[in-house]
Amino acid sequence: MRVRLLCVSAVLLTGCGAAAPTVSASTAASATAASATAASAAASSLAARPLESVASPASASALPAPSDFTVVETAVTAADLPHSWRDGCPVGPADLRRLELSHWGFDGRARTGILIVHRDAAGDLRSVFAALWREKFPIRLLRPVDEYGGSDDDSMAADNTSAFNCRNAVSTGPPRWSAHAYGRAVDVNPVENPYLISGRVLPPAGAQYTDRANVRPGMAVAGGPLVRAFEAVGWTWGGRWSAPDYQHFSQNGR
Ligand SMILES: [Zn+2]
Numbered sequence: 001m002r003v004r005l006l007c008v009s010a011v012l013l014t015g016c017g018a019a020a021p022t023v024s025a026s027t028a029a030s031a032t033a034a035s036a037t038a039a040s041a042a043a044s045s046l047a048a049r050p051l052e053s054v055a056s057p058a059s060a061s062a063l064p065a066p067s068d069f070t071v072v073e074t075a076v077t078a079a080d081l082p083h084s085w086r087d088g089c090p091v092g093p094a095d096l097r098r099l100e101l102s103h104w105g106f107d108g109r110a111r112t113g114i115l116i117v118h119r120d121a122a123g124d125l126r127s128v129f130a131a132l133w134r135e136k137f138p139i140r141l142l143r144p145v146d147e148y149g150g151s152d153d154d155s156m157a158a159d160n161t162s163a164f165n166c167r168n169a170v171s172t173g174p175p176r177w178s179a180h181a182y183g184r185a186v187d188v189n190p191v192e193n194p195y196l197i198s199g200r201v202l203p204p205a206g207a208q209y210t211d212r213a214n215v216r217p218g219m220a221v222a223g224g225p226l227v228r229a230f231e232a233v234g235w236t237w238g239g240r241w242s243a244p245d246y247q248h249f250s251q252n253g254r
């Protein structure tokens with residue numbers, strides 16, 4: 001299946017002035033690189049989305065259903081992350097990117113979702129989601145945790161797939177940043193793939209999916225399309241941990 005990639009930067013479209021105080025020189029440099037990529041995509045005669053459609057973030061439900069796999073990568077600012085980022089977080093908005101991605105729903109229909117990720121993870125995740133599209137692997141929802149007020153519990157309860165969230169790891173040890181706080185981890189279909197820790201099931205609705213031998217759509221299983229897609233780019237699956245976190249895939253192994 002043809003994979004159409006388009007990479008532009010919202011910085012170029014909205015300007016780098018007062019509206020984007022956290023944009024750094026490195027973002028400007030990567031915006032230039034993104035522009036070159038966009039030019040390359042256009043030169044290869046692939047159909048491009050109207051620039052207006054990427055300049056203003058829209059809710060996932062308002063995004064058009066794709067007919068083929070597409071990725072649109074844009075810069076983000078602190079204003080785009082009102083609940084998931086704050087001063088003191090281990091990475092800044094300039095280190096993050098917004099990926100607008102095609103995916104399949106559980107109803108077999110194509111959708112477009114949004115994932116906020118570390119800029120160094122964007123390339124891996126393009127590959128992962130292209131593979132999931134080819135395999136028609138279903139994803140319930142793909143929205144930034146800001147749409148859930150930054151609440152991991154609410155996002156999980158909604159069966160939402162998400163990446164960046166500046167929060168501590170959910171663990172029994174001393175407080176430490178989660179890989180999500182760096183945008184280097186993705187939680188996929190949390191209800192179908194719960195986190196089992198200290199006798200708890202997170203989210204609670206995941207209790208109906210603790211029997212991992214009963215494989216149903218959207219589940220992460222060893223050798224299945226979801227785990228294969230992430231392991232193909234060298235990411236770690238939390239489902240292999242002693243306290244299995246079946247929804248969790250990370251770039252840094254944590
Ligand atoms: Zn996670």
